[in-house]
Amino acid sequence: MSADIQIPDENDPGRLWRLASRLSAIAVLAALLMLLSGTGLPPLMARFILLIGLIILAAVLLRGKYAKFFSGPAAYVATASLLVLVVLAIFAAELSPQNPYDLRQLDIMDGRQPPGSTNFDKTMTFHLGTDEQGRDILSGILYGLRVSLSVSLVATLMAMVIGVVVGIYAAWAGGRIEAILMRIVDFQLSFPSILVALMLMAAFGRGLDKIVIALIIVQWAYYARTVRGTALSETRKEYIDAARGLGLPAWRIVFGHLLPNCIPPLIVISTVQVANTIVLESSLSFLGVGVPITQPSLGLLIANGYGYMLSGQYWMSMYPGIALLAIVAAINMVGDRLRDTLNPRLSR
Amino acid sequence: MSSPVYRGLVVATLAAAIPALPLAAQELRIGLASEPSSADPHFHNLGPNNQLRRNIFESLVGTDEAQQLTPLLAESWAPVSDTSWQFNLRKDVTFSDGSPFDAHDVVYTVCRIPGVPDSPSLFTTYTGGITGLEVVDPHTLIVHSAEPYPLMPTEFSTFGIISARANGVDGSALTFSPEGCGNDMPVPATQAFNDGSAAIGTGPFLLDSFRRGEGISLVRNPDYWGEAAHWERVTMLPLTSEGPRVAALIAGDVDFVENPPLQDLERLNADPGLRVVQGISNRVIYIHLDHKQVPSPMITGTDGANPLQDIRVREALTIAVNRDAIVERIMGGVAVSAGELLPPGMFGAHEDGDLPPRAFDADRAKALLAEAGYPNGFGITIGTPNDRYINDAQVAQAVAQMWARIGVETQIDASTASTFFSRRNAFEFSAYLAGWGAGTGEMSSPLRALLATRNSDLGLGGTNRGQYSNPAMDAVLLEALRTVDDTARENLLRQASRMAMDDYAIIPLHYEVTPWAMRAAIDYTPRADQYTLPYMIRPAN
Numbered sequence: 001m002s003a004d005i006q007i008p009d010e011n012d013p014g015r016l017w018r019l020a021s022r023l024s025a026i027a028v029l030a031a032l033l034m035l036l037s038g039t040g041l042p043p044l045m046a047r048f049i050l051l052i053g054l055i056i057l058a059a060v061l062l063r064g065k066y067a068k069f070f071s072g073p074a075a076y077v078a079t080a081s082l083l084v085l086v087v088l089a090i091f092a093a094e095l096s097p098q099n100p101y102d103l104r105q106l107d108i109m110d111g112r113q114p115p116g117s118t119n120f121d122k123t124m125t126f127h128l129g130t131d132e133q134g135r136d137i138l139s140g141i142l143y144g145l146r147v148s149l150s151v152s153l154v155a156t157l158m159a160m161v162i163g164v165v166v167g168i169y170a171a172w173a174g175g176r177i178e179a180i181l182m183r184i185v186d187f188q189l190s191f192p193s194i195l196v197a198l199m200l201m202a203a204f205g206r207g208l209d210k211i212v213i214a215l216i217i218v219q220w221a222y223y224a225r226t227v228r229g230t231a232l233s234e235t236r237k238e239y240i241d242a243a244r245g246l247g248l249p250a251w252r253i254v255f256g257h258l259l260p261n262c263i264p265p266l267i268v269i270s271t272v273q274v275a276n277t278i279v280l281e282s283s284l285s286f287l288g289v290g291v292p293i294t295q296p297s298l299g300l301l302i303a304n305g306y307g308y309m310l311s312g313q314y315w316m317s318m319y320p321g322i323a324l325l326a327i328v329a330a331i332n333m334v335g336d337r338l339r340d341t342l343n344p345r346l347s348r
Numbered sequence: 349m350s351s352p353v354y355r356g357l358v359v360a361t362l363a364a365a366i367p368a369l370p371l372a373a374q375e376l377r378i379g380l381a382s383e384p385s386s387a388d389p390h391f392h393n394l395g396p397n398n399q400l401r402r403n404i405f406e407s408l409v410g411t412d413e414a415q416q417l418t419p420l421l422a423e424s425w426a427p428v429s430d431t432s433w434q435f436n437l438r439k440d441v442t443f444s445d446g447s448p449f450d451a452h453d454v455v456y457t458v459c460r461i462p463g464v465p466d467s468p469s470l471f472t473t474y475t476g477g478i479t480g481l482e483v484v485d486p487h488t489l490i491v492h493s494a495e496p497y498p499l500m501p502t503e504f505s506t507f508g509i510i511s512a513r514a515n516g517v518d519g520s521a522l523t524f525s526p527e528g529c530g531n532d533m534p535v536p537a538t539q540a541f542n543d544g545s546a547a548i549g550t551g552p553f554l555l556d557s558f559r560r561g562e563g564i565s566l567v568r569n570p571d572y573w574g575e576a577a578h579w580e581r582v583t584m585l586p587l588t589s590e591g592p593r594v595a596a597l598i599a600g601d602v603d604f605v606e607n608p609p610l611q612d613l614e615r616l617n618a619d620p621g622l623r624v625v626q627g628i629s630n631r632v633i634y635i636h637l638d639h640k641q642v643p644s645p646m647i648t649g650t651d652g653a654n655p656l657q658d659i660r661v662r663e664a665l666t667i668a669v670n671r672d673a674i675v676e677r678i679m680g681g682v683a684v685s686a687g688e689l690l691p692p693g694m695f696g697a698h699e700d701g702d703l704p705p706r707a708f709d710a711d712r713a714k715a716l717l718a719e720a721g722y723p724n725g726f727g728i729t730i731g732t733p734n735d736r737y738i739n740d741a742q743v744a745q746a747v748a749q750m751w752a753r754i755g756v757e758t759q760i761d762a763s764t765a766s767t768f769f770s771r772r773n774a775f776e777f778s779a780y781l782a783g784w785g786a787g788t789g790e791m792s793s794p795l796r797a798l799l800a801t802r803n804s805d806l807g808l809g810g811t812n813r814g815q816y817s818n819p820a821m822d823a824v825l826l827e828a829l830r831t832v833d834d835t836a837r838e839n840l841l842r843q844a845s846r847m848a849m850d851d852y853a854i855i856p857l858h859y860e861v862t863p864w865a866m867r868a869a870i871d872y873t874p875r876a877d878q879y880t881l882p883y884m885i886r887p888a889n
Binding site for chain 2: 102103104106107108109111112132133134202205206288289292293294304307308310311312313
């Protein structure tokens with residue numbers, strides 16, 4: 001009904017942006033689904049769609065605030081490195097010289113070779129060396145980046161959805177329901193997340209799907225608490241009263257009016273949380289409970305080489321470590337800039 | 349002459365001299381990889397405890413580096429009938445409190461073993477088969493059993509003898525019976541061993557102090573009946589993480605460490621001030637296959653059939669593994685490729701070269717798979733612990749590589765040891781990697797546990813989680829277990845082992861090798877039982 005009241009305006013630039021953001025969001029989701037299921041478009045095309053969609057989404061998010069976002073050299077550096085790492089992760093299969101997850105391509109006789117050495121048949125150069133299974137570290141890093149990024153993105157998004165639903169419902173319902181839900185959140189937040197994740201992984205076993213579930217369970221509470229806080233202050237505002245006065249159904253008020261106004265703080269925590277999720281996933285894999293050992297992520301690559309640090313075979317741990325550091329630092333810096341850009345309080 | 353340079357030189361010289369001092373004082377400091385849970389010789393049947401026990405409490409029968417039996421408190425032993433063994437005891441042995449050692453102390457010890465309170469793992473495993481102890485004279489003991497018991501002398505190498513007299517018992521009044529020797533017999537509490545008051549043995553060392561988490565201190569037994577230990581004092585420090593243990597050796601804080609990590613051996617070997625010794629252990633790392641379940645868990649692409657029931661598939665999987673490559677690349681050369689379940693040189697194992705590791709032949713493996721009806725292979729998952737054996741998950745991964753090459757799509761399911769073992773015991777894997785250390789040092793141990801048809805009444809196949817069953821091999825094995833004559837028994841054990849290996853019942857990968865690292869001035873002969881025994885550590889020649 002609110003759409004009926006709105007007067008369509010062909011010259012409204014916002015309309016175009018909204019259209020672009022919706023289209024690119026759908027494209028990103030479709031591309032992700034196609035890549036994960038291995039059906040539909042050829043993978044290379046799906047990857048391009050994914051990359052372009054992500055860039056458009058970022059542009060929509062920063063619409064009209066570019067100057068504020070790129071207010072210093074650090075912002076350029078962070079954005080550029082994040083972009084490079086995301087490109088590397090998305091096109092890992094095309095860029096890496098070896099598929100480190102295909103056991104047939106590995107040969108333990110190529111194990112623990114220093115950077116720059118070649119394999120036995122001289123068909124391939126290991127630019128960053130190999131680990132003890134004969135896995136090219138460079139390929140391992142590219143694939144590992146992809147695992148780390150996609151696991152944390154998916155886990156963060158789903159945790160956000162669950163957290164938002166719980167948080168808004170608690171704020172809207174109030175009373176006993178709110179009290180119960182928020183005590184559950186408090187209870188969960190009182191445990192260190194790595195501890196909870198370790199226990200869950202010990203119960204679930206290894207696997208990408210299981211690590212995603214564990215990360216969701218660990219993280220949803222942050223979003224629930226944040227959204228409830230924002231939603232509580234928003235429900236007291238006039239536009240919600242107006243919507244109520246119009247006789248709109250509750251779900252429509254919550255999702256059509258309340259939710260959009262709770263989004264900006266969510267974007268800020270979720271960027272920081274993506275970085276935290278990457279670190280958490282790497283820690284779990286490092287501790288030996290995360291991804292399957294034949295499909296190493298960055299954390300598992302570091303763990304594999306860790307034992308050889310003292311004996312001088314530094315490359316097995318060091319390069320994956322640098323990659324992990326780079327991605328986490330880039331995401332955190334971009335997240336910082338986003339917070340400064342989007343936070344309305346700072347602009348007053 | 350008091351320039352800073354000169355003073356610096358003096359300090360440096362002194363600092364360099366300090367690590368050499370303890371050797372001169374005949375003190376030895378050892379970094380232990382795992383700590384004993386008690387000084388009580390009968391409290392906990394655990395490697396580190398048994399290792400400490402051998403220094404203080406001796407057993408009737410000793411074992412050498414290859415786990416062959418040697419005389420210790422018993423000078424000789426021999427079967428006197430089908431179901432009894434006679435042990436002739438040494439006459440010149442006294443306990444550290446001065447009381448003489450005789451057969452009554454053995455009776456007292458066997459009487460104490462079942463009644464140790466709160467014991468996590470009793471030594472009745474070894475004494476449960478004894479039905480009677482007959483003291484013919486103070487230095488002659490006859491041990492009776494219900495069945496023929498060829499391993500009786502081996503059992504008597506596993507527990508240390510404590511003194512009856514020192515604990516206020518008149519041994520000659522004691523009669524042994526399997527139901528108990530009378531409840532009123534006074535026995536020392538475990539705590540009394542830990543605080544040293546009951547630590548009265550016949551061994552080459554006396555317990556000076558035992559403090560959990562801090563260390564164990566031993567002093568030389570001045571009245572030891574045998575060859576005296578070289579060290580006046582031995583300090584054993586629990587340094588359970590690998591890095592700090594090696595660092596302590598390099599820094600000179602300890603003189604000797606157990607189990608330095610494989611990846612550091614190269615570096616330790618290169619140091620002229622240090623020595624690394626390594627010896628083959630009694631532990632084999634193997635992959636067991638599911639012989640029984642149809643369909644077998646986590647096997648794909650076979651329409652529900654269990655391909656592992658086909659001997660050609662088992663042979664293909666066996667020869668697809670390049671053992672030498674695993675030993676060289678994953679184990680850093682610190683392992684020996686295995687052809688059966690016990691290394692050459694141990695009782696019941698084949699002589700070196702008689703049953704060599706199956707040669708690697710990927711082409712033949714592919715042909716065998718095609719012949720068995722799987723030209724495109726199938727899918728399988730190897731279950732493995734990732735914190736139990738040396739590089740366990742890495743070894744499984746290397747095997748997965750090699751199986752993938754012959755077309756068998758292989759996944760790895762690695763988990764922590766406790767999870768892995770409970771899942772394995774629930775038969776959740778169609779192939780799993782594990783290890784077996786032959787505690788008795790002879791072939792019947794792995795054959796009984798891993799390959800005999802599962803039968804809890806006979807105590808067979810307890811760890812046969814692939815449910816292999818070969819009645820012909822069972823018959824040979826059971827005959828061996830009844831045979832008292834050593835030569836005949838060894839031949840039967842070899843025969844049983846060959847039958848299982850020819851049936852590709854199990855895939856032996858390698859024998860673990862145990863390394864020790866020490867200062868170059870001392871030397872140690874590696875032992876198959878992996879024990880670190882300070883009285884065997886000597887200055888290097």
